[in-house]
Amino acid sequence: METLWTKTARGGFVADRALPGPVEVAVIGGGFTGLTAARELLIAGRSVAVFEAGRLGAGASGTNAGFVVPNFAKADPAAVRRLLGTARGDALLRLVGDGANAVFETIAEEGISCDARQTGWLNPAYGAAAAAMLRQRAADWAALGRPVRFLTADEVRAETGMAIYAGGLLDAEGGTIHPLDYLRGLARAVQHRGGTVLEQAPVERVTAVPGGGWRLHLRGLGEVLAGRVLMCTNAFTTGVAARMGRTAVPLRVYQIATASVPPEVARRVAAQGRPVGDTRQNLFTYRLDRDGRLISGGMALLPLGAEGRLGRAVAARLAAELEIVPPVPTEAVWSGTAAMTPDFLPRIHQFGEGWFGGIGCNGRGIAMTAQLGRMLARAATGADPAGLPIPLRPLRPLPFHRLTPLAASAALVQARLRDRVAARNG
Numbered sequence: 001m002e003t004l005w006t007k008t009a010r011g012g013f014v015a016d017r018a019l020p021g022p023v024e025v026a027v028i029g030g031g032f033t034g035l036t037a038a039r040e041l042l043i044a045g046r047s048v049a050v051f052e053a054g055r056l057g058a059g060a061s062g063t064n065a066g067f068v069v070p071n072f073a074k075a076d077p078a079a080v081r082r083l084l085g086t087a088r089g090d091a092l093l094r095l096v097g098d099g100a101n102a103v104f105e106t107i108a109e110e111g112i113s114c115d116a117r118q119t120g121w122l123n124p125a126y127g128a129a130a131a132a133m134l135r136q137r138a139a140d141w142a143a144l145g146r147p148v149r150f151l152t153a154d155e156v157r158a159e160t161g162m163a164i165y166a167g168g169l170l171d172a173e174g175g176t177i178h179p180l181d182y183l184r185g186l187a188r189a190v191q192h193r194g195g196t197v198l199e200q201a202p203v204e205r206v207t208a209v210p211g212g213g214w215r216l217h218l219r220g221l222g223e224v225l226a227g228r229v230l231m232c233t234n235a236f237t238t239g240v241a242a243r244m245g246r247t248a249v250p251l252r253v254y255q256i257a258t259a260s261v262p263p264e265v266a267r268r269v270a271a272q273g274r275p276v277g278d279t280r281q282n283l284f285t286y287r288l289d290r291d292g293r294l295i296s297g298g299m300a301l302l303p304l305g306a307e308g309r310l311g312r313a314v315a316a317r318l319a320a321e322l323e324i325v326p327p328v329p330t331e332a333v334w335s336g337t338a339a340m341t342p343d344f345l346p347r348i349h350q351f352g353e354g355w356f357g358g359i360g361c362n363g364r365g366i367a368m369t370a371q372l373g374r375m376l377a378r379a380a381t382g383a384d385p386a387g388l389p390i391p392l393r394p395l396r397p398l399p400f401h402r403l404t405p406l407a408a409s410a411a412l413v414q415a416r417l418r419d420r421v422a423a424r425n426g
């Protein structure tokens, strides 16, 4: 699929061709989670091979919007503590809160050129109730020692040029990247550290080897033996990935990029170059890329023919919200699938002795996969998975998984109604 990122990527990647011999750890899925886990394992001295079903970037890691946001899309610190208890909740909050730093540190350590900018992330509040909620959320994150603060409506207007917000939350550690250049950079780092990365290598099944370890059956390619296995296949349900993919709701998200906007528009809507995502249920987001293109996104009520329809609708909303007159033409429209878990938190699953998987970044996957990948690597090197900050959950496929996108559409209708109520209540 052509995306803004495939058009503007600067870094290339050449996959390995030959199937490896037996490895200590096999990683299924070459997205951020799998490649981060592979890199960690190589640093820890393990032999590793990554098996990617398509080309690198086929999944959410290649199709996302490049916002690096070190928090949860739907849960605030108090909700996380309520769900997990204070000690486990705080461990997860600290881990996730350090996710953006983990991304930018890896980029620096591996010398990955991916337009990385740690400018901070801005979360404007739509309505008085949202402002009160964000004031509390900012205080809760700050109490954990994170550089998060509440901004007044005037401060938000100075940053975005928008007068509709009642305040906002600023997370100073957020930022933006070119996601495909980051992904390819991670893959090159894995190869430089001695790992193997194969593309077009779909894992159909994994079977137990008598006496210990696992045998991966690759469609059309043969078999590989591995001591341990990490499943990093996100929302996918092809081949062996179905076992984990059916535990989450696959959410189709559409993205657009405009042509470069005039410099005065860029300065007005992103005075500090910060990416923006507001609190509306029907989320409004935007960021600039290195050439001054605006990137925004949305979800469709009906997926049929959605790319063209949604592309036009997102572009029209972007121009109207940011008062861009005349509107700037759209240069790219693309879509991808994010994995949403029922409690909106990431989770680790165990499929057998030494076989783990991780899922559930819920639209915050750039920062969160940096930590999910690290935690999976720890599980693969013998750490007790039940003691890791990301909760170990039983495998529970969602009933009627194929119909869950319809539930997501229904939730979007409700969300739009709630936004109208919030607008009416100021």
Ligand SMILES: Cc1cc2nc3c(=O)[nH]c(=O)nc-3n(C[C@H](O)[C@H](O)[C@H](O)COP(=O)(O)OP(=O)(O)OC[C@H]3O[C@@H](n4cnc5c(N)ncnc54)[C@H](O)[C@@H]3O)c2cc1C
Pocket (backbone or CB within 6 Å): 028, 029, 030, 031, 032, 033, 034, 051, 052, 053, 054, 055, 056, 057, 058, 059, 060, 061, 062, 063, 064, 065, 066, 067, 068, 069, 201, 202, 203, 204, 232, 233, 234, 235, 236, 237, 238, 239, 240, 241, 253, 254, 255, 335, 336, 337, 338, 339, 361, 362, 363, 364, 365, 366, 367, 368, 369
């Ligand atoms: C449109 C969109 C916009 C988003 N925007 C943002 C954003 O701005 N900021 C943010 O933080 N997050 C964002 N997200 C979420 C984020 O991109 C994801 O959470 C993250 O990329 C997940 O990474 P992953 O490695 O777990 O999964 P993926 O990147 O989906 O990788 C899984 C890989 O597994 C492979 N695979 C599947 N089955 C098999 C098999 N059987 N054998 C071998 N390989 C297999 C797939 O081909 C795929 O490449 C967005 C998501 C989408 C879809």
